[in-house]
Amino acid sequence: MARLVDFLRPELCVMDLKAKNKEQAIRELADVLEKNGKIKDKADFIKHVLEREQLGSTGIGNRVAIPHAPTHSVDGIALCFGRSLEGIDFQSLDGQEVNAIFLIGTCPSDISTYLKILASLAQLVNQRQFLEEFLHASTVQELISVLKKFELGHKK
Amino acid sequence: MIKNILVSVSGSTQALVAAKYAIVLARLLQAKLSVVYVIDTKALAELLRSRIFVEVEARSYEEELQQQGTIMLERIKKMAEAKSVNTEVYLLRGAIHEEVIKKVEDLPADILVLGELKDIISRTETFYDEGERIFRTAPCPVLIVKNPAMVEQLYKEII
Secondary structure (H helix, E strand, O other), X not given: OOOHHHHOOHHHEEOOOOOOOHHHHHHHHHHHHHXXXXXXXXXXXXXXXXXXHHHOOOEEEOOEEOOEEEOOOEOOEEEEEEEEEEEEOOOOOOOOOEEEEEEEEEOHHHHHHHHHHHHHHHHXXXXXXXXXXXXXXXXXXXXXXXXXXHHHOOOO | OOOEEEEEEOOXXXXXXXXXXXXXXXXXXOOEXXXXXXXXXXXXXXXXXXXXXXXXXXXXXXXXXXXXXXXXXXXXXXXXHHOOOOEEEEEXXXXXXXXXXXHHHHOOOOEEEEOOOOXXXXXXXXXXXXXXXXXXXXXXXXXXXXXXXXXXXXXXXXX
16 A cells, blocks of 8 residues: 555655745745655646646645646656645635645656555545644644554554 | 466556466466456546546546556566466456455456565554455455565576
8 A cells, every 4th residue: 555654754844835826836845856856857747737737726625735747757756745824725626725735746657656645645634633633733743743643543 | 276366466566576476376287367457446536536636637547557557467468478378367447456356256266366565554554455455355365476586586487
């Protein structure tokens, strides 16, 4: 089973995004992926993610957005998280601003793993308690602990 | 007597190792080999329902998986034929564990071969991992293939 905790490392989490809108948020998180060597071509990756947004917002409601795209500019799976304290207009389906953004990309040959990660993520963000604790974490370490607690059943 | 061997494959390296071992077994036991690849349409449907995917996107992923599955099955069929093993391949759609179990029952398979399972690091994981689910619910003996180097050696040894 593909586990989020295997991919979402502390260095890939931004606790306070500076971005004020959707595109800025995607660019800010893509920077993090690039700095951590998760994407080979940032411009191409951003282009694919923004093209996907054109099909319909990935703001899925409950203050969560999961922008994503398969592209050859990613090796394997690239996942990072950003929290916006102010909230960002993602044109979400429920009209709410977004506070939790998970940016994910995959190499097209790794789609099976990608689907499993997205399914795990969908399962987690549908749990109100998870979101409450995840969004209120005060440090990256606490954030990862919350993820482990809900994904793996580990105690903090 | 083992007459029907079923191996379940995905796009992973572990699955390819399992397929090689299944070919070796089928050849040594003079058994028929069936190979199954399941396109995880259940996961796609869940992602559509949770609105992470839009229709057109889910369809394109399904096509991509179909292509990957076809390539994988063709590759294994050729490998088996090169070792003179009678082989049938099946490209199915649905929930992976459900479709594999159905195929075990339909054939019926005398043994099911799977690639190495991931380490279990939590109790909840055992309920969600497809390999784990198949392993626990299969109505026939299940063989988990480990040690890729040994498998490669065995595979090369059969002519």
